[in-house]
Amino acid sequence: MAKKRILIVDDEESLTRVLKYSLEETGTYEVGAENKAGAALATAKTFKPDLILLDVIMPELDGGQLAEQFKADPALHDVPIVFLTAITDKQEVRAHQHLLGGSPFLAKPVELDEVIACLEQQLGRLPPQ
Amino acid sequence: MFAVETTPYAVNAYAVPVWLAAVACLLLGCLVLIRERWSPVSLSFLLLTLTIAGWLFTFAEMYRATDARLALWWAKLAYLGIPCIPAAFYQFTVSVLRIAARHRRMVWIAWGLAMLFAVAICTTDALIAGLYHYWWGFYPRYGWLSIPYLTFFFGIMILSLRHYWVEYRRAVPETIHHRRIRLLMIASSIVSLASLDYLPKYGIGLYPFGYVPVFVFLILAALVVWRYHLVDITPAFAAQQIIGTMAEALLVFDQDGVVRVVNQAACQLFGKTEAELTGRLFAGLTRSFLTPAIVSTLHRLGAVHDVEVTLVANESQGSIKVLSVSASLMRDSRGEPIATICIARDITSRTQAEEELRQAHEELQQAHAALQEAQLQLIQAAKLESVGRLAAGVAHEVKNPLAIILTGISYLSRHVPSDNGRTRLVFDDIRYAVRRADAIVKGMLDFSAPKTLQFSREDLHAVIERALVLLKHEIDKARITVVKEFAHRVPRLQLDGNKIEQAFVNVLMNAVHAMPQGGTLTVRTALRDRAVVVDVEDTGPGVPEEALAKIFEPFFTTKPAGQGTGLGLAVTKSIVELHGGAIELMNRPEGGVRAHIMFRAEGGEPNGQEAHPHRG
Numbered sequence: 197m198a199k200k201r202i203l204i205v206d207d208e209e210s211l212t213r214v215l216k217y218s219l220e221e222t223g224t225y226e227v228g229a230e231n232k233a234g235a236a237l238a239t240a241k242t243f244k245p246d247l248i249l250l251d252v253i254m255p256e257l258d259g260g261q262l263a264e265q266f267k268a269d270p271a272l273h274d275v276p277i278v279f280l281t282a283i284t285d286k287q288e289v290r291a292h293q294h295l296l297g298g299s300p301f302l303a304k305p306v307e308l309d310e311v312i313a314c315l316e317q318q319l320g321r322l323p324p325q
Numbered sequence: 326m327f328a329v330e331t332t333p334y335a336v337n338a339y340a341v342p343v344w345l346a347a348v349a350c351l352l353l354g355c356l357v358l359i360r361e362r363w364s365p366v367s368l369s370f371l372l373l374t375l376t377i378a379g380w381l382f383t384f385a386e387m388y389r390a391t392d393a394r395l396a397l398w399w400a401k402l403a404y405l406g407i408p409c410i411p412a413a414f415y416q417f418t419v420s421v422l423r424i425a426a427r428h429r430r431m432v433w434i435a436w437g438l439a440m441l442f443a444v445a446i447c448t449t450d451a452l453i454a455g456l457y458h459y460w461w462g463f464y465p466r467y468g469w470l471s472i473p474y475l476t477f478f479f480g481i482m483i484l485s486l487r488h489y490w491v492e493y494r495r496a497v498p499e500t501i502h503h504r505r506i507r508l509l510m511i512a513s514s515i516v517s518l519a520s521l522d523y524l525p526k527y528g529i530g531l532y533p534f535g536y537v538p539v540f541v542f543l544i545l546a547a548l549v550v551w552r553y554h555l556v557d558i559t560p561a562f563a564a565q566q567i568i569g570t571m572a573e574a575l576l577v578f579d580q581d582g583v584v585r586v587v588n589q590a591a592c593q594l595f596g597k598t599e600a601e602l603t604g605r606l607f608a609g610l611t612r613s614f615l616t617p618a619i620v621s622t623l624h625r626l627g628a629v630h631d632v633e634v635t636l637v638a639n640e641s642q643g644s645i646k647v648l649s650v651s652a653s654l655m656r657d658s659r660g661e662p663i664a665t666i667c668i669a670r671d672i673t674s675r676t677q678a679e680e681e682l683r684q685a686h687e688e689l690q691q692a693h694a695a696l697q698e699a700q701l702q703l704i705q706a707a708k709l710e711s712v713g714r715l716a717a718g719v720a721h722e723v724k725n726p727l728a729i730i731l732t733g734i735s736y737l738s739r740h741v742p743s744d745n746g747r748t749r750l751v752f753d754d755i756r757y758a759v760r761r762a763d764a765i766v767k768g769m770l771d772f773s774a775p776k777t778l779q780f781s782r783e784d785l786h787a788v789i790e791r792a793l794v795l796l797k798h799e800i801d802k803a804r805i806t807v808v809k810e811f812a813h814r815v816p817r818l819q820l821d822g823n824k825i826e827q828a829f830v831n832v833l834m835n836a837v838h839a840m841p842q843g844g845t846l847t848v849r850t851a852l853r854d855r856a857v858v859v860d861v862e863d864t865g866p867g868v869p870e871e872a873l874a875k876i877f878e879p880f881f882t883t884k885p886a887g888q889g890t891g892l893g894l895a896v897t898k899s900i901v902e903l904h905g906g907a908i909e910l911m912n913r914p915e916g917g918v919r920a921h922i923m924f925r926a927e928g929g930e931p932n933g934q935e936a937h938p939h940r941g
Contacts, residue, residue: 208725208728208729210729210733211725211728211729211732214729214732214733214736215732217736218732218735218736218739221736221739253721280728282720282721282724282725282728304724304725304727304728305724305727305728305729305730305731305732305759305763306728306731306732307731307732307735308732308735308736309735311732
């Protein structure tokens with residue numbers, strides 16, 4: 197099975213590192229990490245990810261704005277996005293829904309198994325639950 | 326009779342004015358007596374006018390007499406009264422100056438000396454030694470007694486004038502009393518000119534014009550009477566006036582309860598005339614005033630003060646009055662009670678005002694209590710809101726480190742051999758700790774969530790059922806029996822279904838946690854006075870009473886460490902109150918806790934659901 201390329205965009209460097217190590221050690225992912233929201237678009241263009249794991253609340257640009265930039269880019273337009281968010285209240289999620297554009301989200305803190313299940317589902321390698 | 330024969334008299338023009346003065350003097354004395362209602366001053370004034378009139382009348386007759394013997398008889402008769410003039414003048418003086426009490430002895434001395442002189446003059450010739458025959462008629466001739474007599478006469482007159490002078494100096498200037506004394510002093514000075522009448526008694530042929538100053542004195546005295554009143558303000562006189570002017574109603578009941586005395590205010594109060602009220606027995610009126618309590622106190626203490634009495638004051642109008650009654654016993658000279666004096670003050674409007682004031686005060690107190698309660702709630706709400714805001718900020722920041730820890734544990738646990746039980750146990754503990762921390766953060770976020778609700782018509786029973794489904798695993802694990810006693814026809818309510826579901830999950834979760842060894846969880850609904858009531862009861866150990874007061878405070882928990890976040894009930898209360906409802910927790914007498922939740926049912930519609938006790 198070809199490795200899928202995952203780009204993690206989160207301003208928490210420790211989180212991106214532990215996620216990167218964890219996902220890479222499964223042997224099924226090639227993981228890129230970007231901690232600066234402003235540089236995320238350029239990194240994505242270079243990295244050419246199959247999926248972007250995107251934090252919602254970041255300085256400079258929030259996840260929603262960044263998602264719009266990805267969707268606007270022809271090369272990244274079809275790349276699925278999974279939001280990683282500290283917002284867990286349903287109403288807050290609802291308030292941000294227009295930013296999330298219907299993309300799935302994972303609420304922090306999240307178990308690695310949940311992350312992998314979600315990624316596999318979005319990559320079409322697992323049927324939706 | 327010798328003296329009344331007409332033949333020894335001649336028509337004498339000089340006698341006419343004297344005679345007229347005598348009549349005027351008598352008239353004036355009577356006028357003052359009537360006007361001053363027989364007061365001591367008016368009596369003394371009458372006495373003075375009588376003595377003066379006697380003098381003038383007898384002298385007028387003496388002038389008219391043509392016979393010397395007859396004239397002497399009139400002269401002697403005149404001196405039966407003339408010595409009394411200074412005594413009467415002195416008595417009038419001390420009376421009008423209101424110093425009679427201090428000079429009573431002197432009054433008696435004056436009268437005593439006057440009597441002695443009168444007797445001496447009439448029985449001897451020591452004073453009237455004979456007669457002169459002047460051109461106006463016969464006139465007495467004085468003997469040796471004239472010296473002590475005139476000394477007495479002028480002595481008394483001077484003493485009277487001195488009293489006037491002293492009192493005049495003592496009186497407050499420009500008061501009625503001051504002006505009265507001044508006028509009487511002037512009148513007395515003028516009347517003293519009449520003493521020139523003594524000159525012809527010593528052979529000096531000066532016409533005795535004494536009746537003129539006497540007449541002037543009388544006119545001035547009349548003026549004093551007319552303008553300034555000589556009446557004495559005696560207790561009896563004042564009492565009558567006071568009763569008439571009293572604003573309070575006065576009633577005097579005799580021993581039979583018959584009204585004997587009333588004043589004008591009482592007549593007005595009862596809408597009856599004095600004649601209608603007095604001399605009759607009004608049983609209702611007497612009973613109202615002389616209540617057993619008042620009569621008993623009266624006989625014990627002799628008086629009662631300010632007893633409140635309610636009665637129908639005017640039967641035709643049916644007006645009910647509240648009176649403040651004071652009463653005392655009137656006793657005879659032996660001390661035996663003969664009547665009851667009642668003084669009643671109409672306090673109807675005051676009582677009404679007091680009642681209104683009391684009600685207003687009560688309302689104010691209630692409003693104050695409500696305000697205090699609202700203030701406390703506001704303070705509490707503000708406190709909770711600030712806690713909530715802080716929590717929300719903290720929650721977002723805590724989530725990331727928790728995510729790092731949890732993901733890190735997941736990562737590390739993959740590098741630990743599956744047979745390394747201890748390390749795996751530690752990893753599980755860390756994972757569990759993160760879950761706990763996350764639950765707290767989630768609670769804080771719930772607590773600080775925007776207070777806006779998504780209302781829709783919800784079936785409360787269905788919401789409760791959903792909450793029970795969510796807890797099914799926990800309920801089954803603890804082997805808890807669920808009893809549902811749902812009421813008939815509970816209306817659908819305007820609720821935010823998700824929030825209320827969350828609230829019920831919290832309440833039910835508490836009940837489940839209270840019964841780790843099993844028990845019965847009862848959920849009961851009822852429709853009471855436009856409110857839907859939900860009682861959630863457990864059969865656990867209950868909550869310590871001191872904890873009940875704090876049970877809804879954030880981060881307050883009675884659960885063992887790690888089991889509760891201390892936010893569940895705070896969030897629940899907040900949700901219920903956002904719906905205009907209320908929640909309270911109490912220990913049940915039979916053991917366990919009851920959560921009592923109320924929602925307003927206005928505008929709701931019955932959902933027709935029937936009670937179906939259910940065990941699950």
